[in-house]
Amino acid sequence: MTTRSRLPFYIAVLLLITAGISLAVWRHIELGIPWLTGEQRPIWMVEARVDFDATSGPVLASLNIPEQPPGFQILSEQAASPGYGFSIIEKSGSRRAEWTKREASGPQTLYFKAQFVPDSDARTARASRPPAARQTFWEEPQATAVREILDQAKERSSTPESMTRELIRLMQPDTRTQNTILLVADENYLRLLVDMLNHAGIPARTADGLKLEDARRRQALTSFLQIHNGERWLTFDPKTARQGVPENLLLWRQGSSSLLDVVGGDNSAVSFSMLRQTVPALQLATMRSDTNGLGFLSFYELPIEEQSMFRMLLLLPLGALMVAFMRIVIGIRTSGTFMPVLIAVAFVQTTLLPGLIAFLSVVAIGLLMRGYLSSLNLLLVSRISALIILVIFITAGLSIIGYQMGFNTGMTVTFFPMVIIAWTIERMSILWEEEGAHEVFVQGTGSLFVAICAYLVMDAPLARHLTFNFPELHLVILGLILLMGQYTGYKLSELKRFTPMKVYD
Template sequence: MRSLNLHLKILILLLASLGIGITAYQIFVLGIPVSQEETDDLWNIDAKVDFIASGRGPVKVQMFVPPLNQEFVSLNESFISNNYGVSVNRVDGNRRATWSARRASDRQTLYYRLAMTKRYSGERTQTTGPVFRDSIPVEGPEKIAAEALLSPIRQHSADVETFISEAIRRVNNTNDDNVRLLLGGDTSPSNKVRVIELILSIAHVPMERVHTIRLQTDIQQSPELWLRSYNGQRWLYFNPQSGEQGLPQDRLIWWTGDEPLITLEGGRGEQVSFTLNNSEINAIRLAQMTDENTDADFLEYSLYGLPLSTQQTYQVMIMIPIGVLVILVLRNLIGIQTLGTFTPVLIALAFRETQLGFGILLFTVITALGLSLRSYLEHLKLQMLPRLSVVLTFVVVLIAVISLFSHKLGLERGLSVSLFPMVILTMTIERLSITWEERGAGHAFKVAVGTLIAGSLAFLLMSVPELVYFVFTFPAVLLVLVGFMLAMGRYRGYRLTELFRFKAFLKD
């Protein structure tokens, strides 16, 4: 007996741990929202290209577009133009869009539009990079100034990350004579980046220029320059103005390298302007909109991977254990008597079609009339099978009559009575009549009321939208319910109603 108890406890612990573990993995690792109301940001970015075509020959416009191999995933990408051919090519880790036309004149406008969202993992896709680079050739005073800056940078750094940060900080100190010499009077951000790159190359530290867009609406913006270097394990991002390390979450990498954003052949005056807007969309629906979201593989191997019509069926089926749990608690802990365990749950499912108030009314009317017929048939001394057949036929006819009168009276809710499980009603009537004969009318009435109460509570709990979403999205929680049900199987204590019945004995 002791080994059996131990076996049961281990089984309960295993099921509960497995259910909690899988659910926690889905929530904290995969990032699946725990609420149906949870939303994700959906960003729409428009890049407008304006230029004046010469009109004397072909026109070719090349512009970098986001590689999207980071923490963002594309939902839709479109190239809007009039009489232009469009192609997209990959060049040195970047994506470059090319618009081309045989003839064009006057002012031209092209659009690149991107709809995107963050990946579920919230982590950037890691790519490898160089860990060594050759020195940029430099001679004369510039070489002496660069080496003079390198000495304190090496003394105040411990690794690649601190080395680059210190180099950026030193170059931005324009009071330093060596820095002024290297800048040559040009203190623009791009020239400072050139000097930073020179110093890092002498130390053989690789560096790339990263051009980003800030994910922020209602502002005029142009690509923002950042620096990055690969330390052998991951990319390190740096602000070239302050030396701050780490690319902010609201930055989208547009392209990397030294080349300009746009190049134009056959025209002049090219300009690119960016417009961003943000909206919110249901997180699960957003994950279903794209197959590129590799961190949402749970959709492929979950109930969300089923066809929509099948999903609707399983949203009902998967709540049945919740209804059974309600009946289990009502019977084993509270002591409410019902017609078995599953009859109240099936009645609760029928209430989904008729709604609670109308369903209770119909159930009461049909059951009362059915019991009356069952009582009359008992006097005819019929066997059980013919008696059940007559009751079933009577229930069908009664349902048809109620539906007909409801339609004539304009009560469309009454039409849903046809979806009531006829067999359930018939067996309910039969079992209530047997209870009536064996234990009296009072007990039969008590059981009927208990069944209605249990079915109503089960229906109310099974209809909570937040609970339906949670169980459907995280079906592993049913393992926890199974563990609780197994634990209830060994409960031998008093029920709540019994405490009232034996109140006098407890006082003694």
């Protein structure tokens, strides 16, 4: 094959390898599946507690809950409220948890729990169209004071963000003028900012955030200011004018809807407790795959029985790659082309030492029985058929003996492929007759050596993790095998023929 004719082949191999790696990276990014085993991810368990006194009648309690807080993804939600009906509804553009009960009296306590996963890429969903600034009206002399303060902020700004920062600075105690003193009171400061920004044509609203600290109880929400710059909502600290959501701040409520409404109760209050936990990254990715719409691309959607089957089948390409490398590059001779892969699969099931003992025992006893069958001058088909039956009896006997002796792993000897072992015994017997015992020993030890190498690769926890969770990486293995199929150079085991030349030189 000329160099020009090989070009399409190399391009195809390159595309295979590129596709495999690209799909694996995409799966890692989109589904969050980790590259390594044992990785841990933090999650926050937040519990909202609602307390009120029921007034001996129907009760309807409604709590504002997060929809898509920036910097976090909602993993799960649940309520603990014995005797109450519970549902999550969409109302006036916000999500609310509602508890209902036909009749209740006395102190009542309701719980809402949610798990949040930190995600720096999570952003609040954009509205279909930008919101409009709310109309506000002022009476004199407040109207004049508002107009003068807004004029000062406009002169020092050029965007909605910069104007918001300048307005917050003008409203601080150390920079207040006569106009701001006329307007500002501690109890109406944040509401005043929202009204003034809306009056200036900038859509503004309040937001309540929860500072996440491990093992904290009975925490209250902190108020923040949000404006819309025409593209998305931006968050500001109303005291420092700092833009952006602080680290470990969960925006629980965003918008003008109330935090808690209770019909049929008095003295209502809500408090929050939180706990930081860690879970395996793979478990978290599996849980999240059901919510991000990409779960159908995962083997975890299959029944457990089929998952177990694919966990084993997806290890076979690694064994095939090892056999191809050992035979083509190293030059180790084996009995059969891919018999070592099947032996390695059996070793994965039985573990190495019990599997090795069982395999050697079955082959040794089978060779003795094959010698007797050859003396009967049977046809090939009859001889192989009889050998299969004998191999089944041998493995069954070894399993029973192993079990009686207390070796539970002996029960897994039956995993060995009976037909393949029968053919192996037949091939070794013919090889013994034609080439002698030395060749049988060479190919037999070569098969076991390659099988053990394949087993070590296939049984590695990282290999099990990558092959099952990133099946597209098998395209990379396919590309490497195709490349090795083009290798026509010396095998490493053949280099010993040039040793005399080295000594002579």
